[in-house]
Amino acid sequence: MAQEDVFKKLVAHCKEYGFVFQSSEIYDGLSAVYDYAQLGVELKNNIKKYWWDSMVKLHENVVGIDSAIFMHPTIWKASGHVDAFNDPLIDNKDSKKRYRADVLIEDLLAKFEAKMDKEVAKAQKKFGETFDEAQFRATNPRVLANKEKMDAIHARFVEALDKNDLVDLKQIIIDNEIACPISGTKNWTDVRQFNLMFSTDMGSTADGSSKIYLRPETAQGIFVNYLNVQKTGRMKIPFGIAQIGKAFRNEIVARQFIFRMREFEQMELQFFVRPGEEMKWFNAWKETRMSWHRALGFGEDKYRFHDHDKLAHYANAATDVEFKFPFGFKEVEGIHSRTDFDLKQHQEYSGKKIQYFDPELNKSYVPYVVETSIGVDRMFLQIMSEAYQEEKIEKEDGKVDERVVLKLPPALAPVKLCVMPLVKKDGLPDKAREIIDDLKFDFNCQYDEKDSIGKRYRRQDAIGTPFCVTLDHQSLEDNTVTLRYRDTMAQERVEISKLYEIIKSEVSMKELFKKLK
Numbered sequence: 001m002a003q004e005d006v007f008k009k010l011v012a013h014c015k016e017y018g019f020v021f022q023s024s025e026i027y028d029g030l031s032a033v034y035d036y037a038q039l040g041v042e043l044k045n046n047i048k049k050y051w052w053d054s055m056v057k058l059h060e061n062v063v064g065i066d067s068a069i070f071m072h073p074t075i076w077k078a079s080g081h082v083d084a085f086n087d088p089l090i091d092n093k094d095s096k097k098r099y100r101a102d103v104l105i106e107d108l109l110a111k112f113e114a115k116m117d118k119e120v121a122k123a124q125k126k127f128g129e130t131f132d133e134a135q136f137r138a139t140n141p142r143v144l145a146n147k148e149k150m151d152a153i154h155a156r157f158v159e160a161l162d163k164n165d166l167v168d169l170k171q172i173i174i175d176n177e178i179a180c181p182i183s184g185t186k187n188w189t190d191v192r193q194f195n196l197m198f199s200t201d202m203g204s205t206a207d208g209s210s211k212i213y214l215r216p217e218t219a220q221g222i223f224v225n226y227l228n229v230q231k232t233g234r235m236k237i238p239f240g241i242a243q244i245g246k247a248f249r250n251e252i253v254a255r256q257f258i259f260r261m262r263e264f265e266q267m268e269l270q271f272f273v274r275p276g277e278e279m280k281w282f283n284a285w286k287e288t289r290m291s292w293h294r295a296l297g298f299g300e301d302k303y304r305f306h307d308h309d310k311l312a313h314y315a316n317a318a319t320d321v322e323f324k325f326p327f328g329f330k331e332v333e334g335i336h337s338r339t340d341f342d343l344k345q346h347q348e349y350s351g352k353k354i355q356y357f358d359p360e361l362n363k364s365y366v367p368y369v370v371e372t373s374i375g376v377d378r379m380f381l382q383i384m385s386e387a388y389q390e391e392k393i394e395k396e397d398g399k400v401d402e403r404v405v406l407k408l409p410p411a412l413a414p415v416k417l418c419v420m421p422l423v424k425k426d427g428l429p430d431k432a433r434e435i436i437d438d439l440k441f442d443f444n445c446q447y448d449e450k451d452s453i454g455k456r457y458r459r460q461d462a463i464g465t466p467f468c469v470t471l472d473h474q475s476l477e478d479n480t481v482t483l484r485y486r487d488t489m490a491q492e493r494v495e496i497s498k499l500y501e502i503i504k505s506e507v508s509m510k511e512l513f514k515k516l517k
């Protein structure tokens with residue numbers, strides 16, 4: 001099945017089974033805003049817990065905060081967001097559709113890369129075991145021609161971004177004949193800058209209201225609390241402050257479901273270090289964060305780092321963790337060395353000294369900052385797109401059955417077990433309820449007595465429940481049940497008293513944490 005079809009099915013599945021709904025659906029929806037439904041919120045909470053505990057619980061020198069969304073408006077002046085949090089936008093005059101100019105060019109570059117990969121794959125098939133990819137890439141004329149074209153466009157693109165040259169950004173689009181995917185024409189407007197921050201008014205106009213912003217990142221809430229946390233927590237550098245919270249961006253092109261939303265959630269760590277040690281920590285956090293992703297077991301080839309072409313105004317190094325979504329490799333997390341830019345700016349704009357006295361060096365300085373910033377929603381999409389699978393199952397009678405199964409990492413699954421009495425009578429429902437009453441303090445449980453056992457299993461497969469527990473008449477006699485495993489569909493007879501240990505060993509986050517570097 002084409003990857004795009006898989007993605008469409010996944011979006012439909014998220015709605016059908018109560019993971020994600022379009023916001024305000026009964027009013028025809030609000031563009032690029034989504035609500036998490038009854039199962040989605042459980043998965044989302046588990047993702048947040050996996051991140052929070054891996055940061056705050058597992059690092060002695062990391063603490064968390066929860067700062068307000070509304071902040072003093074000068075903060076956004078100091079941080080540079082009022083003047084520079086812009087995207088270059090361009091409109092197609094025929095389709096009236098709006099695009100990010102940089103994204104149109106990046107998509108073009110990705111096409112060159114795809115062409116080269118195709119050549120490599122073809123040659124690999126032809127030469128088999130003896131194929132030397134590096135040599136092929138260095139010598140094949142078609143690959144080299146594409147690479148030369150791609151590098152030239154890339155160099156020009158980076159220069160235009162660096163110089164903020166909007167005229168040349170447009171010219172790159174014209175020169176490379178990039179067409180609007182909707183109208184197919186190359187009839188473009190000029191490129192303009194567009195600020196992504198939402199604003200609103202605080203206070204009544206009679207009092208003299210002030211314009212405030214909905215934060216476009218959670219980071220600034222950490223920077224302006226740096227002094228408070230450092231002092232009250234008696235934190236010693238290096239140390240970090242973690243935060244999870246909503247952020248808002250008036251994205252020009254909001255598409256691909258929850259990949260790009262106007263209201264989303266971030267999990268950010270700002271790690272404060274000695275000046276001059278930031279690259280050491282930047283590299284250390286790159287490794288730590290990659291191991292956090294890989295611990296989920298989706299496969300090494302699903303991730304890569306992508307270094308930024310253009311550094312943000314505050315950074316001296318930046319890379320993205322990219323994940324292979326059904327629509328290609330895309331950013332899920334940014335890791336940035338933010339220098340002392342933010343703290344220095346807040347020092348200047350607030351007039352308060354923001355420094356750290358380092359007893360070992362016997363001097364004061366403004367700390368440098370390494371940031372790791374990941375979107376909860378993109379992580380959610382990553383997990384769902386990896387977990388969603390359609391399987392064919394050969395039955396004993398030779399017929400082929402199909403099932404849709406969410407192979408969610410058990411520690412993140414919204415429901416951990418479903419308890420099912422084989423029949424709705426003879427005391428089986430009561431016995432099933434007893435099991436739930438015992439296990440509900442530790443695990444999210446469901447109870448299901450409706451339809452055939454097969455149908456009930458399929459329902460749980462579709463929401464990613466790792467365990468199903470079935471009771472039959474024998475259960476009343478010897479206190480054993482059938483335990484069914486989601487992924488293998490294997491079944492075993494176990495004692496009810498053993499359920500807790502078996503389930504815990506599979507669904508505990510500890511197993512994920514043990515894999516972390």
Ligand code: ATP
Nearest residue numbers: 251259260261264331332333334373374375377378
């Ligand atoms: P992009 O280039 O995709 O716009 P970004 O580089 O602007 O992303 P950052 O400012 O580094 O993103 O934000 C950190 C993380 O927050 C991203 O890696 C992403 O996971 C998440 N994020 C950013 N913008 C959005 C959005 N509009 N919707 C959902 N998640 C987002």
